[in-house]
Amino acid sequence: MAAADDVPLRPVGGIELELRELGAGRPLLFLHPETGLHGHGPVLDLLAGHRRVLVPSHPGFGRSSLPDWVDEVDDVVYAYLDLLDELDLTDVALVGCSLGGWIACELALRSPRIGALALVGSLGIRVGGPEDRDIHDVFASSPAELARLAFHDEAEGARFFDYPSRTDEELAITARDQEAAVLYGWEPYFCDPKLRRRLRRVAAPTLVLWGASDGIASPDYGRALAAAIPGARFELVERAGHFPQLERPDAVATAVLSFLEA
Amino acid sequence: MQAWHFSETAYPYLPDESTYESVRVTLPNGLIDPAKAADLWHRYLDEWAYADELGLGIMLNEHHSTATCMDPCAPLIAAVLARETRRSDILLLGNPIANRRDPVRVAEEMALVDLLSRGRLICGLVRGVPYEISATNSMPLRMSERFWEAHDLILKAWTTHDGPFSWQGRYFEHRQVNIWPRPYTQPHPRVWITSLTPSSVARVADHGYTVATFLVGRDGARRVFDAYRARRTELGLPTDDGQLAYAALVYVGDTDEEGLAGAQKLMWYIRANKVPPQFNNPPGYSPAAARVAAWRGQLPASAFAHRTFEELIENGVVFAGNPDTVTAALRRFYGDVGGFGHLMIMGQAGHLEHDETIKSMRLYAEEVHPRLQDLVPAVA
Numbered sequence: 001m002a003a004a005d006d007v008p009l010r011p012v013g014g015i016e017l018e019l020r021e022l023g024a025g026r027p028l029l030f031l032h033p034e035t036g037l038h039g040h041g042p043v044l045d046l047l048a049g050h051r052r053v054l055v056p057s058h059p060g061f062g063r064s065s066l067p068d069w070v071d072e073v074d075d076v077v078y079a080y081l082d083l084l085d086e087l088d089l090t091d092v093a094l095v096g097c098s099l100g101g102w103i104a105c106e107l108a109l110r111s112p113r114i115g116a117l118a119l120v121g122s123l124g125i126r127v128g129g130p131e132d133r134d135i136h137d138v139f140a141s142s143p144a145e146l147a148r149l150a151f152h153d154e155a156e157g158a159r160f161f162d163y164p165s166r167t168d169e170e171l172a173i174t175a176r177d178q179e180a181a182v183l184y185g186w187e188p189y190f191c192d193p194k195l196r197r198r199l200r201r202v203a204a205p206t207l208v209l210w211g212a213s214d215g216i217a218s219p220d221y222g223r224a225l226a227a228a229i230p231g232a233r234f235e236l237v238e239r240a241g242h243f244p245q246l247e248r249p250d251a252v253a254t255a256v257l258s259f260l261e262a
Numbered sequence: 263m264q265a266w267h268f269s270e271t272a273y274p275y276l277p278d279e280s281t282y283e284s285v286r287v288t289l290p291n292g293l294i295d296p297a298k299a300a301d302l303w304h305r306y307l308d309e310w311a312y313a314d315e316l317g318l319g320i321m322l323n324e325h326h327s328t329a330t331c332m333d334p335c336a337p338l339i340a341a342v343l344a345r346e347t348r349r350s351d352i353l354l355l356g357n358p359i360a361n362r363r364d365p366v367r368v369a370e371e372m373a374l375v376d377l378l379s380r381g382r383l384i385c386g387l388v389r390g391v392p393y394e395i396s397a398t399n400s401m402p403l404r405m406s407e408r409f410w411e412a413h414d415l416i417l418k419a420w421t422t423h424d425g426p427f428s429w430q431g432r433y434f435e436h437r438q439v440n441i442w443p444r445p446y447t448q449p450h451p452r453v454w455i456t457s458l459t460p461s462s463v464a465r466v467a468d469h470g471y472t473v474a475t476f477l478v479g480r481d482g483a484r485r486v487f488d489a490y491r492a493r494r495t496e497l498g499l500p501t502d503d504g505q506l507a508y509a510a511l512v513y514v515g516d517t518d519e520e521g522l523a524g525a526q527k528l529m530w531y532i533r534a535n536k537v538p539p540q541f542n543n544p545p546g547y548s549p550a551a552a553r554v555a556a557w558r559g560q561l562p563a564s565a566f567a568h569r570t571f572e573e574l575i576e577n578g579v580v581f582a583g584n585p586d587t588v589t590a591a592l593r594r595f596y597g598d599v600g601g602f603g604h605l606m607i608m609g610q611a612g613h614l615e616h617d618e619t620i621k622s623m624r625l626y627a628e629e630v631h632p633r634l635q636d637l638v639p640a641v642a
Contacts, residue, residue, distance in 0.1 A: 140396050168554065179546040179550065182401060183546075
């Protein structure tokens with residue numbers, strides 16, 4: 001993955017968007033989770049072996065700007081609608097992880113440029129009743145708790161959430177990433193309660209991938225998501241938690257690419 | 263110098279700290295014995311009534327989901343005190359308006375308490391500490407923006423008397439604002455705002471509100487007060503000591519020994535505050551650089567909880583001793599910070615019992631307060 005300093009900022013809809021581009025071929029737009037792009041090098045490189053992979057940092061994440069009018073997922077969605085129009089991309093494969101999956105769903109509902117949708121541990125819908133925690137409260141969790149719940153391999157989780165081990169430059173980005181995650185996910189908590197009903201309108205072929213050990217949003221949540229999208233396929237990724245693309249980059253890249261080739 | 267009696271109205275009967283992760287947000291309220299809580303509450307109200315008799319001001323606050331403060335609704339208690347007391351001003355410090363969903367309701371509550379007390383209310387507006395975020399489900403981002411929009415709406419609600427106005431702001435919408443009753447005080451109740459760092463002081467100074475700072479010690483208080491005075495000078499306006507307030511732990515005994523022993527009990531306020539990082543340091547509450555520093559294990563300059571009792575006394579976070587000692591320490595502090603007009607006395611905390619609490623209150627009022635009268639501000 002290109003070093004952060006080499007990534008140009010692209011003005012899109014009033015936002016200075018950090019946009020990485022890797023590989024060549026048919027376009028794939030990769031939308032990162034609420035933890036930002038930290039740790040995503042391996043999966044992106046694998047995807048870039050077969051596709052032209054576009055990787056924006058959502059507004060407020062990474063080095064993307066955060067204008068003060070940006071305060072909800074819709075603002076991100078409209079920026080990406082602009083981006084797809086400006087690049088005049090068609091038949092785009094959309095891969096969204098967690099928060100990025102929610103954004104991908106909203107985008108798939110609005111853009112005819114999306115050819116296929118792959119959702120990995122995607123948030124965005126409301127499934128349970130008032131007392132059900134569909135999605136674990138990550139904002140009220142210690143790093144140790146997140147390591148246990150978000151990863152199949154707790155030791156790998158502990159390394160991921162060991163913030164002091166990151167460089168100063170990475171930590172400055174982490175702090176921005178967490179703030180942006182709060183902005184988009186605070187309330188309603190990482191969802192649009194109306195999204196589930198609306199997903200019946202998704203026309204693109206859809207794959208829903210879920211970590212079998214996901215303790216942030218359970219596989220049943222993933223099954224409910226898949227059930228809301230016409231014809232969507234649901235697949236478990238074994239030995240993975242909420243971020244299968246980090247824990248099992250090979251398995252995720254293989255599943256996504258074979259789905260796209262099918 | 264004006265003095266205020268403040269208790270955070272704790273429920274101190276807790277199990278050993280090692281048995282729980284956090285005294286805030288997650289500590290189950292099943293730990294409360296309702297009969298003991300009721301006894302405590304009536305006792306705390308009695309102590310404020312005693313402050314009224316002694317001529318000390320009354321100061322209260324609110325917190326949520328925490329054993330350190332059993333008052334989740336300061337306007338209710340202020341209303342009780344408006345009836346129970348006759349003389350003293352009632353300083354509610356304050357309303358956490360970045361966490362309140364409806365600022366118009368805050369304007370109504372404060373107008374009513376001001377009316378009930380016949381103008382004795384001072385309406386504090388506070389941003390709220392970081393651990394209030396989860397307890398109130400309030401977004402830790404853009405709090406300052408929400409705070410000031412709420413402030414503008416509250417002020418407009420208090421001062422508009424010719425029928426409804428409309429408010430469609432960024433954070434709050436209320437298209438028919440017309441509060442009944444309006445405040446007793448005209449044009450509006452006095453306003454205080456808290457600030458712990460110089461960077462947030464300028465806007466308080468612009469309005470001329472009293473800035474209140476807590477437990478930041480002599481250097482911290484000096485920085486806050488200097489920032490206030492500098493901004494006022496920039497505006498071509500004077501600063502009165504009455505615009506500067508400082509909160510400290512204060513215990514006055516007959517002897518130094520008794521004063522120090524009492525203050526040690528007040529230290530519960532500082533020591534009984536076990537809070538994990540996810541509640542102490544939520545994303546967006548502090549600038550990103552401050553969060554990075556926290557991850558690196560660096561303490562902010564204003565941190566005091568790790569300091570020794572002796573250091574806290576030296577720094578002016580704690581004032582303790584016999585009346586002569588406390589008077590001398592306060593006069594020194596007054597000089598060191600360039601003057602201030604209000605001492606908010608954290609005079610009750612944790613296991614400091616009723617008799618111990620009112621003894622210090624009486625000694626302060628009778629033996630210390632009169633000897634600081636040359637420092638009384640022109641503006642109350």
